[in-house]
Amino acid sequence: MIKITFPDGKVREYPKGTTSMEVAKSISEGLARNVLAAKVNGVVWDSSRGIHDDVTLELLTWDATEGKSTFWHSSAHLMAEALEALYPGIQFGIGPPIENGFYYDVDLGEGTLSSDDFKKIEDKMLELAKAGNQYIRKEVSKKDAISYFGEKGDKYKLDLLKDLEDGTITFYTQGNFTDLCRGPHIPDTGSIKAVKLMNIAGAYWRGDEKSKQLTRIYGITFPKQKELTDYLTLLEEAKKRDHRKLGKELELFTFSEKVGMGLPLWLPKGAQLRERLESFLKKAQLKAGYLPVVTPHIGHKDLYVTSGHYEKYGADSFQPIRTPAEGEEFFLKPMNCPHHCEIYKSKPHSYKELPIRYAEFGTVYRYEQSGELHGLTRVRGFTQDDAHLFCRPDQVKEEFMKVIDLVLYVFRALDFPEFTAQISLRDPENKSKYIGSDENWEKAERAIIEAAAEKGLKTVVETGEAAFYGPKLDFMVKDALGRKWQLGTIQVDYNLPERFELEYTGADNQKHRPVMIHRAPFGSLERFIAVLIEHCAGNFPLWLSPEQVIILAISDKFNDYAKNVSELLKNSDIRAFVDERDEKIGRKIRDAEVRKVPYMLVVGEKEVESNSVSVRRHGQGDLGSMSLDQFQKHLNDEVMLALNQK
RNA sequence: GCCGAUGUAGCUCAGUUGGCCAGAGCUACUGAUUUGUAAUCAGUGGGUCGGGGGUUCGAAUCCCUCCAUCGGCUCCA
Numbered sequence: 001m002i003k004i005t006f007p008d009g010k011v012r013e014y015p016k017g018t019t020s021m022e023v024a025k026s027i028s029e030g031l032a033r034n035v036l037a038a039k040v041n042g043v044v045w046d047s048s049r050g051i052h053d054d055v056t057l058e059l060l061t062w063d064a065t066e067g068k069s070t071f072w073h074s075s076a077h078l079m080a081e082a083l084e085a086l087y088p089g090i091q092f093g094i095g096p097p098i099e100n101g102f103y104y105d106v107d108l109g110e111g112t113l114s115s116d117d118f119k120k121i122e123d124k125m126l127e128l129a130k131a132g133n134q135y136i137r138k139e140v141s142k143k144d145a146i147s148y149f150g151e152k153g154d155k156y157k158l159d160l161l162k163d164l165e166d167g168t169i170t171f172y173t174q175g176n177f178t179d180l181c182r183g184p185h186i187p188d189t190g191s192i193k194a195v196k197l198m199n200i201a202g203a204y205w206r207g208d209e210k211s212k213q214l215t216r217i218y219g220i221t222f223p224k225q226k227e228l229t230d231y232l233t234l235l236e237e238a239k240k241r242d243h244r245k246l247g248k249e250l251e252l253f254t255f256s257e258k259v260g261m262g263l264p265l266w267l268p269k270g271a272q273l274r275e276r277l278e279s280f281l282k283k284a285q286l287k288a289g290y291l292p293v294v295t296p297h298i299g300h301k302d303l304y305v306t307s308g309h310y311e312k313y314g315a316d317s318f319q320p321i322r323t324p325a326e327g328e329e330f331f332l333k334p335m336n337c338p339h340h341c342e343i344y345k346s347k348p349h350s351y352k353e354l355p356i357r358y359a360e361f362g363t364v365y366r367y368e369q370s371g372e373l374h375g376l377t378r379v380r381g382f383t384q385d386d387a388h389l390f391c392r393p394d395q396v397k398e399e400f401m402k403v404i405d406l407v408l409y410v411f412r413a414l415d416f417p418e419f420t421a422q423i424s425l426r427d428p429e430n431k432s433k434y435i436g437s438d439e440n441w442e443k444a445e446r447a448i449i450e451a452a453a454e455k456g457l458k459t460v461v462e463t464g465e466a467a468f469y470g471p472k473l474d475f476m477v478k479d480a481l482g483r484k485w486q487l488g489t490i491q492v493d494y495n496l497p498e499r500f501e502l503e504y505t506g507a508d509n510q511k512h513r514p515v516m517i518h519r520a521p522f523g524s525l526e527r528f529i530a531v532l533i534e535h536c537a538g539n540f541p542l543w544l545s546p547e548q549v550i551i552l553a554i555s556d557k558f559n560d561y562a563k564n565v566s567e568l569l570k571n572s573d574i575r576a577f578v579d580e581r582d583e584k585i586g587r588k589i590r591d592a593e594v595r596k597v598p599y600m601l602v603v604g605e606k607e608v609e610s611n612s613v614s615v616r617r618h619g620q621g622d623l624g625s626m627s628l629d630q631f632q633k634h635l636n637d638e639v640m641l642a643l644n645q646k
Numbered sequence: 647g648c649c650g651a652u653g654u655a656g657c658u659c660a661g662u663u664g665g666c667c668a669g670a671g672c673u674a675c676u677g678a679u680u681u682g683u684a685a686u687c688a689g690u691g692g693g694u695c696g697g698g699g700g701u702u703c704g705a706a707u708c709c710c711u712c713c714a715u716c717g718g719c720u721c722c723a
Contacts, residue, residue, distance in 0.1 A: 103718095114650065201718030202649025209720045213649055216718070244716095248657080257696090257714060309723060316721090335723055369647050369721065370714095378722085467723080486722095518723095555680040582680080590684035604682060614683080622683060 003054040017050040021187065024059050034061040036186045037070040044070060046137055046184040062223055072097035074135060074174075074185040075125075075192055075221040076104050081177035082124035083217075087111060092179070093156045093205055093214050100231075100482065101220030105203050107156065113215055118197040121217075125195045132190030133175040137183055142166035145180060156205065156214075192221050194228035241480035243533040244375040250538050250596065252529075252546075253376065262373040262380035264526060269546035272575070274383075274525055276544045278361055280643075281385055281410065281521065288406055290359040290387055295339035297363060301329040306499055307338040318367050336362035337493070337518060340388040341500040344514075349504040354514060355391035355399055361525070362386050376530035377485055383525045389517040390502065393440060396515055397447035400473070400490060404455045407475060407488045407521045413643050414532060414541065419477045419487070421457040423448055426471065427464030434468050436494030440515070444492045445471045469495030475523075480534035487523040487531060492516075539619065542598050543639040549576040550597045551613075552588040554604030556580070561608045565601060565628065572632055593618060599635070 001013045004023060014023060020038030024031050024047070038047050039058040044066050051057070060067035076095035083090055083106060093105030106113075140148075142161065148171075149157040157180050161169070172181040174189055196219060203216035222228045239245070247253045252270030259265060266274060282292070301320060304310035313334065320329035333339065340358045349356065363383045372378055389399050411419065425445050426434050434441065448471055452459050466472060470492035476484055493516040496502075503511045522528035532540075542548060549569055551562040562578045569576035579588045585602060592600045602614040606625075613631055615623040626634065 112650085199717050200650055203719045204648080207720070209648080213719075215649070218718080255715095261714070307723090313723060337723085364723095366722075371647065371649095371719085372721070373715090469723090552683090554682055557680070584679095584681050584686060585683060586681090587685055588683090593684055600683080602683060606682085616683060 002051060004051070005054075005056040007056075007058050014051070016052055019048050019050050020045065020057060020059060021047040023051075023057065027059075031059065031061075035059050036061060036067040036191070037184050039066060044184050046135070047187055048134075049137070049184075069097040070184055071186055071191070071223070072102040072221065074189070075195070075219065076102040077135070077172065077174060077177065077179055077181070077185070078125050078128060078189055078192060078221075079121065079197075079217065079219055080104050080106075080179060081128055081175055082121050084177055085128075086121060086124055087113075089153075091154050091156055093203075094160070095179075098218075101198065101218060103203075103216050103218045105156075105205070105214040105216050107212070107214050113200060113217070115197075115200060122195045122197055125192075125221075128175055129189045129192040129195070131175060132188050134188045135172050135174045135183075135185035137185070138171045138173065140169050140171050142169055145169050145171070148178070149180065159205075191223050194222040194225045196220050196228055196232070235481075238480040238482075241534045241537045242375075243377075243479070243530040246533050246538040247376065247530075252533070260380070261370065262368060262378070264376055264379055264381070270529070272546040273529065273540065273544055277522070277525060277529070278385075280413070280543075282359075282361075284406060284409060285357075285359050285387070288357075288402060290357040293340065293343055293358045293360050295333075295336060295343070295360060295362060297333055297365075298330040299333050299339060301331060303338045303342070304331055304334075307341070307496060308499055309334065309338070316367055318365055332365040333362070334364050334366050336360055336364065336384065336386045337388055337496055337516070338500070340386075341496055341502060341516075344388075344390055344502055345500060349390075349514075351392060351504050351506045351512070354504060355389050355395055357387055357389045359385075359387035376526040377479070379526055382527070385520050385522040385525065387519055389519065390497075390504075390514040391517065392504075392512070393443060393515050396444055396492065396517070397451050399517055400447055400451040401455065403490050403517070403519045403521075404451060404457065404473075407490075408455070410488075410521045411475075414535075414544075415642070416477070416532075416535065419458075419475050421452055421459045422465075422474045422476050422486075423452060423459055423461045424465035424467070424472045424474065425461060425463050426466040430464070434466070435498065436470065440494055441471070444515070448473050448490075448492070467491060467493075469493045477531055477535075479531055485527060485531060487528055488521045489519065489523055491518040493518055538596050540596075540598075541642050542635065543642055545596075545598050546575065547577055547595065547597045548574055548635070549599045549601060550592045550595075551576060551578045551601045551603060552585060552592065553578070553580075554585050554602065556582055558603050558605070558608060562601075562603050565603065565613060568628060569632070574632070574635060589616065599631075601631070 002016050003011050004014055005011050020040065021032060021035060024035045035047050037060045038045050039060055040051060041055045044060065060070065062068060062071065073096065076097065080092055080095055087108060089109060091107040093107065095102065095104035142164065145161055146158060149161065160180060170181065170183060171178050172183055172185055198218040198220060201216045202213045204213050205211040220231065222231070250269065251267045252273065253264050253266050256265060298321060301310060304314065317334060318332050320331050322329055343358055344356065361383050363381060365381045368378060368380055391399050426441060452473060472489060472491035474486045475488035477487055478484055497513050497516050502514055504514050506512045551566050553559045553562040559578065559580050566576045566578045579592065581588065589600060596618055598618050600616040602616060607613055612625045612627050614625045615631055617623055
């Protein structure tokens with residue numbers, strides 16, 4: 001007998017070799033029907049595998065993340081089976097589950113595939129699913145595996161096999177399809193009830209641009225039809241929040257082919273939003289001891305030769321601008337730090353001055369590949385809320401903590417969504433890739449980890465993801481459609497102080513090299529605003545809203561009173577406007593609601609007589625009548641509540 | 647840059663077995679209406695159907711090419 005411990009701590013005894021499915025059945029038939037896989041001692045297994053030792057066991061159903069991913073992984077196999085049936089001779093790359101669904105990379109040879117073919121494939125998948133074929137696991141020797149795929153002519157699988165060790169190789173078969181696969185899988189195809197292929201894309205084999213490009217087919221499946229319908233509805237809703245759509249509707253920004261792709265044009269309302277964000281952060285930075293600096297949009301080639309960016313990125317940058325007479329080369333600045341280094345060098349520094357924090361909203365230009373551009377999140381010209389901190393090695397941790405505080409303050413004031421702090425460390429196997437001493441790296445990495453832990457951040461550590469010049473901490477958030485973007489970033493840099501030969505005089509009267517920290521709480525204003533728009537669905541917090549209050553007169557007889565109210569509000573720095581159109585009040589309200597103006601003030605005879613306003617809040621409706629003073633206090637309270645939380 | 651899809655008025659979209667002067671709603675403009683919490687009525691304007699080339703008696707519709715956009719891949723100082 002073996003002892004099985006369940007997540008609730010209960011322990012039960014079973015005969016040796018019992019499968020998780022049998023365990024599930026012993027608990028209830030209903031549970032057994034829903035079991036997709038099992039977590040045995042923390043590792044996900046097929047529910048049909050026998051258990052031979054004392055273990056902890058968690059039965060995975062659709063509600064568990066790993067249950068879903070097992071389900072989708074098995075669905076990828078099902079799609080492969082359908083594809084092989086429909087397109088004989090097709091070759092397969094890899095087919096993993098992803099956050100929402102799965103994909104499979106295939107090589108169609110001479111053939112092509114488009115979304116017009118989806119219906120056919122979906123139908124085939126459903127047909128095969130109905131058969132309820134079991135997923136059968138089989139351990140195979142490397143030799144047998146190679147001969148199987150060799151015979152089949154599946155060169156990608158053979159390529160994968162090269163890196164696998166004999167004795168660890170398993171096949172999974174369902175119906176007529178056998179795949180090289182580590183597993184695990186769900187019991188059988190019968191639980192796959194709803195299938196939707198989402199899109200098709202090119203993907204390089206093994207992610208290498210030089211390898212052959214395969215066709216990647218994305219799909220998603222569910223155990224119930226209704227869940228698919230709900231998912232599609234959710235996607236539709238998410239599309240409504242897309243910043244590209246809202247940016248156009250709310251007149252925040254636009255693009256022009258004539259100006260150039262990836263170069264956003266900020267419309268008046270968007271520009272005001274930016275200005276509010278800028279002044280908000282500038283104020284916070286001033287309080288935190290930052291010193292403003294301003295640098296030009298171009299820089300001499302020598303600057304980037306010194307910084308090393310010319311060597312690394314020169315060929316992939318916008319090409320240099322030349323002076324007509326001397327032929328000197330200038331680059332559009334791709335980053336602000338080299339300029340800031342030169343500012344640091346403009347005079348000698350004492351250890352007593354450090355840290356020095358130079359801040360600038362610097363607009364930079366980078367050549368991004370044309371297929372990469374994406375709304376405001378990926379552009380060719382953008383403004384970083386950049387700052388460079390020059391400090392002593394022993395100050396790194398404290399500075400990190402302070403920057404984290406600043407980032408958290410920003411996120412909190414904006415009621416910002418869930419984010420993950422990603423700590424990127426160097427690859428310990430490959431230390432020669434990185435610049436800077438071992439000692440400094442260790443100190444900095446430890447400082448980042450400790451600082452993040454002390455601030456209670458939800459962190460993910462990525463080993464080997466550090467830049468060559470230093471470790472970093474990035475704040476990652478998701479957009480409406482679930483795509484991940486990096487916003488805020490804090491990076492330690494040992495490279496630039498070295499290259500620019502930055503120094504300070506220590507207490508020992510010797511020259512020392514400062515550590516540089518790059519940091520940007522927003523990351524870039526463009527990307528930050530994009531994510532902000534999607535997060536709040538265009539309903540900006542009152543303090544950011546480009547139009548805070550709109551005054552709607554019942555008829556144009558009351559426009560004078562409306563204008564009077566608007567003037568009074570403007571005198572208190574409230575962004576107030578009057579809708580003077582000759583329209584009915586219902587129409588004016590509708591238009592203001594659509595424009596997502598936070599407050600609407602309805603004024604007519606009643607209000608003129610009692611010297612008041614009727615307040616309507618966007619999305620909430622009528623709040624009743626107030627005096628103008630009361631209303632202003634109401635606005636002020638709302639703004640203070642958002643900005644003053646600490 | 648690569649794979650696939652898309653491109654019709656300022657916006658959202660109809661319109662292809664190739665066929666008279668290419669349509670609707672909203673917006674804009676003009677007029678009427680003087681209105682109480684999500685769309686008042688009428689009229690007018692607006693498109694070399696993404697650009698270029700080709701096939702054809704005839705192209706928004708078929709073909710080629712370029713550009714841009716969308717979904718991915720690769721990249722992202």
